[in-house]
Amino acid sequence: MEAPHCKFETVLEILVGKWKPVVLFHLFSNGTMRFSELQKAIPDITKKMLTQQLRELEYHDIVHRKIYHQIPPKVEYSITEHGKGMSTVLQAMNDWGMSHLSHLNELYGEERSVESFEGRLDEFTKDKE
């Protein structure tokens, strides 16, 4: 059975936040991106949220922030070496996540998607046998 001996919460700490997955996705895919490029890539995010999520990732040394002292300002973000080490974990999460999605499809039918989880949950919460 292999009980995991706790502390996967550390990874959660890093990834939790509405926009962190997308931000990471873009940085992992594109390498180095400016603040404004990230904004364009994630149209619905506000500056405040983008800044916040980036700062949290920077705190965990997942993302590096390079400031060019110019006017107008230029700031580039990229995945740190330490951050790259997380990619195997993300890959593992991704792979199992995919198979989990098809498992959910088997259970609840095809008209499922990650976004519609909540709606389904309500129905489910009602007692059944």
Place this chain on the structure above:
Amino acid sequence: MEAPHCKFETVLEILVGKWKPVVLFHLFSNGTMRFSELQKAIPDITKKMLTQQLRELEYHDIVHRKIYHQIPPKVEYSITEHGKGMSTVLQAMNDWGMSHLSHLNELYGEERSVESFEGRLDEFTKDKE
């Protein structure tokens, strides 16, 4: 560099929630547990929260709920077969998480812990460089 091609969010969906990690930890460790045993194992959780987290895990077919139709009621929770398949992911998260913790310790000093992340973040948010 190996860019993870997205959708690790599915795993986040399952694990996010203040009490999910602890609940899973106990179920993975102890096998089958009654509602009240979980409550005792996690003293600060309220019934409402425990129920909610369990229902969400049940929805994802990670946790199974077995009802004994007795008075007083008896309900047992356990990890499903599908849920056991997640243990490798949790293990990966756990392992990298541990190394990440020591990395943080190198960066910020020993008086660090998972719980004190936030306090540190505030200091960090202020511009540096």
Place this chain on the structure above:
DNA sequence: ATACCTAGTATACAAAAAGATACCTTTTTG
């Protein structure tokens, strides 16, 4: 002189998640 550029910050507000507390069920025990 004014507008524009980028990468933010400040402030106020709305929405979502979590906490506190009380109540319900049905049978057995005192």
Place this chain on the structure above:
DNA sequence: CAAAAAGGTATCTTTTTGTATACTAGGTAT
């Protein structure tokens, strides 16, 4: 008759997250 037992639900309040909007800095182009 009242209390206890286990596993909840209902309702309300508080806390945490996220959104919307306006504003800033300092130099360049018009």
